[in-house]
Amino acid sequence: MAQTEHNIRLTSAEMANLWTSYISDSSFNCVFKHFLTKVEDKEIRPILEYGLKLTEKHLSTLKQILHHEDFPIPHGFTEEDVTPDAPRLFSDSFFLHYLSSMGRSGLLFNAVAISTAARSDVFDFYNECLASSAEVLKKSREVLLSKGLFIRPPYIPIPKEVEFIQSSDKFFGGFFIDKRPLTAMEISHLNINIQTNSIGKALIMGYSQVAKTDEIRKYFLRGKEISKKHIEIFSSILTKEDLPAPMTWDGDVMESKVAPFSEKLMMYQVVALCAAGLGNYGSAIASSPRHDLATNYGRLSAEIGKYGEEGARIIISNNWMEQPPIAIDRKALTT
Template sequence: MITEHKIYLNAAEIAALWAAYMNDSVGVCTIASFISHIEDREIQSVLEFALSLSNNHLQKIISLFNEEQYPVPDGFQQEHDVITEAPRLFTDDFCLFYIQNMGKIGLEFYTTALSNAARLDICEYFTECLNESARLLNKATEIMLLKGTFIRAPFIPIPPKNEYVQKQSYMAGFFGQHRTLNVIEISNIYYNLIQNQLGRTLLMGFSQVAGSQKVRDYLVRGRDIADKHVEIFGSLLSKEFLPSASAWDTMPTTSTTTTFSDKLMMFHATSLIADGIAHYGRSLALSPRRDLAALYVRLTSEILNYAEDGANIMIDNGWLEQPPQASDRDRLASPQ
């Protein structure tokens, strides 16, 4: 579609491009650090593919912002936020697990970005990013399956027929007997368990190499919260005699040498928290059993408090880069 007038980026498009730039700049730093220590050639090929996607995204977003005369975010840079000579912090298997989960997060992010975009070139860009995220996820999943490190969601017996809810007790769960989990609830529990496993290992490694004691303590706290949530979600499945995926686990190395800047690790931690909050909210909406709904509310409250403390640390250190925001019309209308 060709128009005779210039179509400016709207707020939703700017928001998605700004957030994408921040996330890809973190991705470039993190993945480049991983690649410098990778020994497995198959895993290395997946990481290199992910790195090339992030680098291409950054160049495209810079070009878009420059065309619109919009300031490019500072984001993160390898020369400032990665210590290239630092020893290995994470294993090959964890690096692959990390990339596979970043592919999942990318799919969700770009789906939302595309659904809110209007300008044709931006729609095409996010469609391309969405397809690339799917390719990355599939590549990583394929290698995990080949290496036997992919933990599948639980299997259930095939039901003999379709059924309809007959009683209000379908939503019960606080007292006495309650129904077994349905597949939607199992799927969400499984996803949240896996994401917390990722967060637990990532924050465990980060806590070993943080420079500031305050940051170190914050990351340890996040590690412990993630570990507790893994146990909670695992127990929900175990009570139904379903496998809990807790068999997947790989620890960081014992390195305590600074690997990433505290700023990058804090941004990474808070980004995972935001993703966790979003998934808990979605799980809450899709879980009719009242005990599950109450659980998601409680867990969300816990990580909301944790997120606020993280934001305060970033503000105190001047690390929290502010997204573009609307004009303050009241201030503009007040006497100068």
């Protein structure tokens, strides 16, 4: 990794990404450690081991960069947030889908981080993270395919010729006129948002079984219902056009009532899923010209945003949320 002179300060974007990466990687480190105590499948175990080694490598590099800047190392998540002897809560196939989902999310986050990095050491770090996220996605995809668990997006015909849109009303319409068929981009986003909601629903379902605090259990149960509703809405759009909707993974949640993780870690994961969901829906809006789709995404984004804020309030009320780097309060300095 390239050496950086002291006079090259971290930008606010670099601080934000490095701080977020430390919190995130420390959480994945805990999750992968627990999953490795339960996994039985010989094809899935190596991917979990690879993911764990990545988090350890990332945390080590992040500490070096932050120490170099006298930046306080975030507390993040530690072994205190894991219960090693807790019974299995999720199946091996869920571990595989979780890895695939985390690889996909990592690609999106690291692509943004590398695009805003000015310092060479930060750029190099996120360049490595981008490659490793792609590798996690590749490894998990290969095993999903070999086991017949990979959910392929729907197939549609290849266009016979180049065509130009003749009517903007018909292309953008979706309320008071006949809806045009879905575009390939719209189908892709519906498919991926069903899959991510399915992962979230299974995760929250499991966490609702093991939560000790009544407030947090009710929060998880509400999240499960929100995910269920979003899956049904997106699936109905596909099925109305005679396109298949992806399956869900509710059956991958076991009967355990013992928490494998602290409520702090479980709450962080759920709120992080909300943030990722908002990003996915934002991308879907930009790629879905049909008015009814954009309206659905906008309405459902508001619901996710409100749910995520409620979760953040619970985290703050329990003194679990670390404050991210913030700008100087210039007004306070002049009073």
